[in-house]
Amino acid sequence: MMKKLFLLLSIVVTMNSPLFAAPKLLDGVVAIVDSQPLLESDINTRFQVIKDRIPGGVMTAGIRRQILNQLIEETVQINYGKRLGIRIPQENTDAAVLNVAQKFSTDLGGLKQLLSRQGIDYSRYRQQIENEILINAVKQRVIKDRISITEQEISDFISASQNTQSSKNELHLRHIIVRAKNETEALAKIKQIASGIASENDFINQAITYSDGQFALEGGDLGWRPVSQLPALFTKAINTQKGPLIGPLKSNAGYHLLWVIEKRSANVQLQAQTKTRHILLQPNEIRTEQQTVALINELYKRAMSGEDFAGLASEYSDDQGSTLQGGDLGWVKLGMMVPAFEKVMTATKTGAVSKPFRSQFGWHILKVEDRRKEDISESVKQQQAEKALVAQKQDFVLSNWLDELKESAFIDVKGPRVK
DSSP states (O other): OBHHHHGGGGGOOOTTOGGGBOOOOOOOEEEEETTEEEEHHHHHHHHHHHGGGSGGGOOOHHHHHHHHHHHHHHHHHHHHHHHTTOOOOHHHHHHHHHHHHHHTTOOHHHHHHHHHHTTBOHHHHHHHHHHHHHHHHHHHHHHHHHOOOOHHHHHHHHHHHHHOGGGGOEEEEEEEEEEOSSHHHHHHHHHHHHHTOSSHHHHHHHHHHHOOSTTGGGTTEEEEEEGGGSOHHHHHHHHHSOSSEEEEEEETTEEEEEEEEEEEOOOOOOOEEEEEEEEEEOOOSSSOHHHHHHHHHHHHHHHHTTOOHHHHHHHHOOOTTTGGGTTEEEEEETTSBOHHHHHHHHHSOTTOBOOOEEETTEEEEEEEEEEEEOOOOHHHHHHHHHHHHHHHHHHHHHHHHHHHHHHHSOEEEOOOOOO
């Protein structure tokens, strides 16, 4: 239900992409990662996905190196997650796949037909989505295990935030990092990269070709980040250096360059909260779209006739996160839910049950139990402060962890085949 759930679908590419095409004759092993082969065709199909954002649309040696590194990193993270015993519940993958189907205005059966017409193997398509969900779960585990925030850090953060409005502002940044395995070589490399940057397009080209960061193939794009959630090293440099090019900056992870794309002030108005329950029904292998619509309409009639909404949710809802709580979603503020859900929730009167409606996750009915203004209590401030502090540290922590993971893995890269 949360926006973060469907952000996972960044792995889903256009339907005519060869990424998920049926297996063809393979043209050689380019690397072995913990006994798992990576193939030249893996590199070529990944390149087809990102080709439109590559300057000139040409596979250079630098682009090939970045793609191979990305495939290696994905493989070691997936293997690590499996060793930890992390398993993705089937319903999570189901929801992600159904989200894709909704984007194409169809159901699961229709999606399979679309894939089949494009020569795309459904099981491989589904596995790729599950892998991306697994990688995100692994990263969350690492963040939880490796980042601890002290009470003093939280107190200092709250005090600083109360003294400055700028902490609520946001920045859209691009980022290049060069790992500092050899400081002299890394410093020379970052200076050479910086010397070739006179515009944002230059920065994008350099990031794609040379950056060791996880967003290299996106031109180093970090997206919009609250100032409070950026590393102090970055914010201090942005405040003291004339942009848009910032750096080089030295951290424990290596040397960094930043490009400030845009700045904006955050809306700090108080937001309303709605206490909501819902019932979610999803079409699946044994229940068609038509049968799902019939059942949600029946449940709506039963709720309107006075039957306990929480009881109906516990018995019928497919939302595993809220079923045991009788469909209770707690206090929901604007921006937490997908637009289709939020629109109906906002329009439903307190104490009322909505008519059935559809989102990308399936068919819903919801009940609004209460409304209030957002509670900016001390405990909420502390939770927000801890979240921001974790966000400040997580990029460096994940980067260092991934370096450790690759160091401990068996990685045998074969000779490059540059065409």
